[in-house]
Amino acid sequence: MKWLWSVWAAAVFLSCFSQGVSGKECVCELRNSESPFPMNKLDSVRTSASQCNRTITPNQMSEVDALMLGLQRRLEELEKSVAVLEKEDDGELYGAVSLRIIELELAEVLELMAKLNRTIRSHQQLSEDTATKCVESAVELTALLSVLKLHSMVQDMQDLEDFDHMHIVKKQRENQQMKRDLAHCQDELQATVEPPTPAPGHCPHGHLVNVSGPRTYTLTQYGTSYSYGAWGKDPNPAPGKENMHWLVVLTSSNVFGNYIRQYSSLSTIIVGKGPTDISISPSNPTTNTIQGPNMVMYGDALYYGCYNTPYVCRFNMTSRTVTNVALPQNSGFNNKFPYGHLAAAYIYTDLDLATDESGVWVIYTSPENFGNVIISKVLTDSPPELGKTWQTSLHKRTVTNTFMVCGVLYATRYLDKDTEEIFYSFNTETGVERYDLRIHIKKMQTNVQSLNYNPQDQMLYMYSDAYILSYSVVFQ
Numbered sequence: 001m002k003w004l005w006s007v008w009a010a011a012v013f014l015s016c017f018s019q020g021v022s023g024k025e026c027v028c029e030l031r032n033s034e035s036p037f038p039m040n041k042l043d044s045v046r047t048s049a050s051q052c053n054r055t056i057t058p059n060q061m062s063e064v065d066a067l068m069l070g071l072q073r074r075l076e077e078l079e080k081s082v083a084v085l086e087k088e089d090d091g092e093l094y095g096a097v098s099l100r101i102i103e104l105e106l107a108e109v110l111e112l113m114a115k116l117n118r119t120i121r122s123h124q125q126l127s128e129d130t131a132t133k134c135v136e137s138a139v140e141l142t143a144l145l146s147v148l149k150l151h152s153m154v155q156d157m158q159d160l161e162d163f164d165h166m167h168i169v170k171k172q173r174e175n176q177q178m179k180r181d182l183a184h185c186q187d188e189l190q191a192t193v194e195p196p197t198p199a200p201g202h203c204p205h206g207h208l209v210n211v212s213g214p215r216t217y218t219l220t221q222y223g224t225s226y227s228y229g230a231w232g233k234d235p236n237p238a239p240g241k242e243n244m245h246w247l248v249v250l251t252s253s254n255v256f257g258n259y260i261r262q263y264s265s266l267s268t269i270i271v272g273k274g275p276t277d278i279s280i281s282p283s284n285p286t287t288n289t290i291q292g293p294n295m296v297m298y299g300d301a302l303y304y305g306c307y308n309t310p311y312v313c314r315f316n317m318t319s320r321t322v323t324n325v326a327l328p329q330n331s332g333f334n335n336k337f338p339y340g341h342l343a344a345a346y347i348y349t350d351l352d353l354a355t356d357e358s359g360v361w362v363i364y365t366s367p368e369n370f371g372n373v374i375i376s377k378v379l380t381d382s383p384p385e386l387g388k389t390w391q392t393s394l395h396k397r398t399v400t401n402t403f404m405v406c407g408v409l410y411a412t413r414y415l416d417k418d419t420e421e422i423f424y425s426f427n428t429e430t431g432v433e434r435y436d437l438r439i440h441i442k443k444m445q446t447n448v449q450s451l452n453y454n455p456q457d458q459m460l461y462m463y464s465d466a467y468i469l470s471y472s473v474v475f476q
Contacts, residue, residue, distance in 0.1 A: 067116040074112060078105045203357075203406030205475035211422070211441050211460060213471035220247060221272030224466045228254040228293045228347075230450040231269070231468045232461035235355050238300040238318070245269045246297050247468070248290060248304075255348050256307055257290045258283060260317075269468070280315050280322065288313060288322040291334075293450040293463060294352035294401075298360050299380055305351035308334060312351065312362055314384045323383035327351075327376070330366045337365045337396050341414035346400070346449055353378075356404040357455040362386075363409065365396045372396065375409055375428060392426050393433060399424075401451040403460065405473070410437075417446040444469060 081102045220229075229249035234241060247261045247269060259279045263269035281288045285307045295304035306313040310333040311324040327333075332350045339349040352363040360378040365371050373394045377387030392409070399411045400420065411424035422439035426432075445465035452461050453473065460471040 067112060067119060070112055074105065074109045078102065078109060081105060203408070203475070205406070205458065207476055208405055208408075208410065208422075208439070208473060209476045210474035211439060211471045212474055213460075214442065214444060214462075214469040215459070215472060216266070216270070216470040217444050217467060218270050219467055220249065220269075221275075222249055222251075222466065226251055226254065227447070227466045228449045229257070229463045229466075230293050230295050230452070230461075231463055232297060232452055233454050233456065233459075234297040234300065235454045235456040236299045241300065246302075247275075248293075248295060248302075250290070250293060252285070255291060256285050258285070260302060260315075278317065278320070287311070287324075288315075292348040292351060293346075294349055294452075295450075296353045296355045296360065296452055298355050301380070301382075303353045303360050303362075303378065303384070305333070305348075305353070310351075312353070312378060312384060312386075314380075314382065316382065325378070325384045325386055327362070327364060327386070328366065328374075328389070330368060331374075332365050332367070332371075332396075337371055339400050340397060341400055343414070344447060345397075346447070349449075352402055354402065354404040354452055355455065356453060357406050360384075361404045361409075363402050370395075373399070373402070373409070373411070373426075375426070388428075390426070390428050390431070394424055394426070401448050403451050403453040405453050405455075412441065412448070412451065415440070418443055420448055441471065 220231075226249045229247065231245065231247040233245055237244065243265045245263045245266055245268075247263070248257050248259075249261075250257045252258075258281045259277050262276045262278065264274060268274050280290065280302075285291075287306050287309055289307035290302075290304045290313075291307040292305045295302060297303075300317045302315040302317065304313050304315070305311075306324055310327045310331045312327065313322055313324045315322050335348050335350065337350050339346040339352070350364060354361045354363060358377075359380055362376050362378050363373055364376075365374055369391050373392045373396050374389060375392065376389040379385040379387050394411060398413065400414050402409055402411045404410070407428045409424075409426040409428070410422050412420050413423050415421050420441040420443050421437075422441065423435060423437050425434045425437055441460075443464060445467050448462055448464050450463040453459075454461060458473045458475075460473060462469040462471065
């Protein structure tokens with residue numbers, strides 16, 4: 001057992017040494033204490049193998065071929081003689097002469113056949129003797145090679161036995177320490193650290209400087225029938241729903257909807273295959289019915305404006321239950337303060353739900369704030385609650401949409417049928433407002449009914465005149 005351990009440790013040492021001295025060479029000294037290789041036996045085997053090749057010569061093979069050819073020709077001549085006899089047989093002298101000729105030819109044919117048989121038997125015996133000698137030579141050569149391999153293995157083991165055992169132990173300890181360090185490093189890499197929630201106004205990505213895309217642009221399976229709706233991904237999904245996309249279309253007069261359509265992936269929502277519909281309320285609207293297109297999914301729950309009331313509803317996708325929280329008194333709802341531009345108003349967009357790195361927000365207004373935008377944090381409990389509230393100087397009717405990124409509100413406005421512009425921001429941490437942003441979003445349709453940011457993939461999800469689009473947010 002000790003001898004085997006020494007061999008294994010020496011192998012480890014050689015491996016580490018070759019890695020540590022890259023570019024150099026390892027030289028091994030061979031000390032052969034055994035008897036020299038038996039060259040005389042090898043020469044004997046070679047001689048036997050050579051005799052195997054020379055035993056059956058081309059001349060001997062040619063002899064067999066010549067006998068076969070001669071026999072064939074005599075048979076052909078015999079066949080001709082018989083044919084002549086059949087034509088000229090008159091029962092007299094000529095028939096007797098022809099018959100004697102045929103008899104002599106037949107005797108010669110039989111003599112050739114006997115000689116051919118003797119030659120073939122001779123060659124068969126010679127081949128058997130030669131094959132026996134070749135087999136014996138091969139067995140002897142195999143035995144010699146086995147002895148040579150065994151001698152080589154014994155010599156290698158003796159050489160390994162001569163290594164410095166203490167040096168081997170030292171290298172083995174170094175290897176064990178290296179393994180422990182690598183295991184520790186791997187544990188640190190595989191450890192999942194929950195990312196900290198950034199404070200409002202402090203974005204780990206940097207500042208929003210551009211929007212590129214669209215990366216996705218397609219009609220839903222509803223076609224162009226319904227121009228109001230919303231879609232996206234849950235930035236805080238339930239286990240197993242990380243790739244799921246959701247879609248809500250306001251199928252009743254562009255005002256309200258009563259079910260959520262879920263797709264297993266982006267590709268399935270693009271092609272419109274395999275959706276799952278989850279009903280929130282009956283077809284006749286109730287206070288739990290979705291009103292307006294500005295809704296979001298967060299933590300496996302849909303947040304939206306409750307039908308015909310100044311409330312934020314929260315629909316739990318698992319329990320299929322609805323809870324809600326009221327907005328401050330006199331908050332606008334039911335199409336009193338919608339988004340829009342000079343050419344159009346986006347009906348029933350009084351309440352705008354948004355998500356960012358910290359959770360859910362609601363954007364709305366009230367007559368007491370002169371129709372200017374109000375921002376409130378939504379605490380995602382069940383039932384939900386309103387957190388801190390901020391008032392801005394941005395008039396809501398001059399805005400086409402808003403979204404939140406790292407606690408900063410961004411607002412868009414209509415430039416033309418091809419371009420939407422992010423022109424405004426409000427930092428909830430510092431209270432600083434800016435009206436000088438000029439970040440353009442390339443549109444594929446004229447109007448934008450809903451726009452929301454997903455902090456998980458840093459994408460903007462847009463619903464525009466029955467089309468769904470997505471954009472990459474660029475930070476610096």
